[in-house]
Amino acid sequence: SQQGEEDPQALSIQEGENATMNCSYKTSINNLQWYRQNSGRGLVHLILIRSNEREKHSGRLRVTLDTSKKSSSLLITASRAADTASYFCATDNGGFQKLVFGTGTRLLVSP
Amino acid sequence: DGGITQSPKYLFRKEGQNVTLSCEQNLNHDAMYWYRQDPGQGLRLIYYSQIVNDFQKGDIAEGYSVSREKKESFPLTVTSAQKNPTAFYLCASAVLAKNIQYFGAGTRLSVL
Numbered sequence: 001s002q003q004g005e006e007d008p009q010a011l012s013i014q015e016g017e018n019a020t021m022n023c024s025y026k027t028s029i030n031n032l033q034w035y036r037q038n039s040g041r042g043l044v045h046l047i048l049i050r051s052n053e054r055e056k057h058s059g060r061l062r063v064t065l066d067t068s069k070k071s072s073s074l075l076i077t078a079s080r081a082a083d084t085a086s087y088f089c090a091t092d093n094g095g096f097q098k099l100v101f102g103t104g105t106r107l108l109v110s111p
Numbered sequence: 112d113g114g115i116t117q118s119p120k121y122l123f124r125k126e127g128q129n130v131t132l133s134c135e136q137n138l139n140h141d142a143m144y145w146y147r148q149d150p151g152q153g154l155r156l157i158y159y160s161q162i163v164n165d166f167q168k169g170d171i172a173e174g175y176s177v178s179r180e181k182k183e184s185f186p187l188t189v190t191s192a193q194k195n196p197t198a199f200y201l202c203a204s205a206v207l208a209k210n211i212q213y214f215g216a217g218t219r220l221s222v223l
Contacts, residue, residue: 042117097159101153102153
């Protein structure tokens with residue numbers, strides 16, 4: 001039951017620009033996470049935001065959560081070529097200790 | 112180094128053959144998971160386990176089997192009943208009551 005949908009599916013920007021990707025989900029959640037996947041590799045956890053939080057920062061990452069719209073956004077500021085990867089949102093409504101992952105946004109940052 | 116080790120990195124299956132993917136973790140995590148990822152897609156849950164000797168089916172368990180005889184190990188067998196096994200398989204683990212999952216580097220399975 002894949003419920004997170006991410007938008008856009010692919011994003012291409014230049015180094016130094018900001019990248020914004022969005023995630024929508026369908027049911028109530030306790031928290032939402034963002035993960036990063038480099039090509040052909042496993043996922044790496046980036047940030048977790050709880051349902052009672054509206055915004056969270058971690059380095060160049062800013063995550064917002066709007067539970068009324070059932071949506072979240074991930075902003076990467078001052079992008080670098082090394083940020084090139086796929087980014088997935090994941091929600092915890094799949095049941096205890098289960099996550100439901102979105103379809104991902106492929107980000108390409110060109111030097 | 113603490114982490115999750117998946118092996119092999121690449122695996123080829125002949126028709127009618129069962130193959131087993133290994134997943135070992137030394138993070139002392141109780142929960143472990145197997146996901147399947149198809150090209151350009153998100154992750155779909157195959158099986159998960161929250162405790163030794165217990166596991167539950169995920170969304171796409173048909174054609175797969177698992178065991179959890181040790182806390183550190185959660186092998187996945189892709190059986191001959193799985194007619195479309197070509198995919199990237201990811202193993203993950205997590206601390207119970209904490210929702211953050213840690214992933215291995217994956218096994219890419221192809222059919223000969």
